[in-house]
Amino acid sequence: MARRSTFRTMLRRAMAPAALLIVGAFFGGYAIMGPNGALAYGDIKRQLAKRQAEYAMLDKQRAELKNRVDLLDPRHADPDMVDELVRKKLNVVNPDEVVVEGAK
Structure with missing residues (x-):
């Protein structure tokens, strides 16, 4: 026992x-x-690089849109930009005219 x-x-x-x-x-x-462990470090770095590239592209697009908004400010609107938008939206283009749009 x-x-x-x-x-x-x-x-x-x-x-x-x-x-x-x-x-x-x-x-x-x-x-x-684990998903945040030592072996996932390489994958996390790749995702970070990808997201930073996406952020840079979006930041560039944001800057372009900000420029267009600044050109359409009612206090001092750019006449060429206003003319382009009016013709595009209202479809008022003479047959002998060509509308050249900015890069998108």
């Missing part, structure tokens, strides 16, 4: 360290293999 109780005592004493070891292994594995 004494042998059985020592085994149970040893088993009870080993439970806490074993549980801590399992939890530590889980979090360690997650830190290495």
Whole structure:
């Protein structure tokens, strides 16, 4: 009987360290293999480079749109821009005219 109780005592004493070891292994594995882990670092860098390129393109488009808005400011509108938009929207172009639009 004494042998059985020592085994149970040893088993009870080993439970806490074993549980801590399992939890530590889980979090360690997650830190290495998880979506934000060490192995995902290369993929994260590629996604960052892609998003920075998209941001640069959108920033350029925003600057172009801001320029068009500035050209249409009612206080000092650019006559060529106003003429282009009016002709385009109202479809009032003479047969002998050619409307050249800006780059989009």
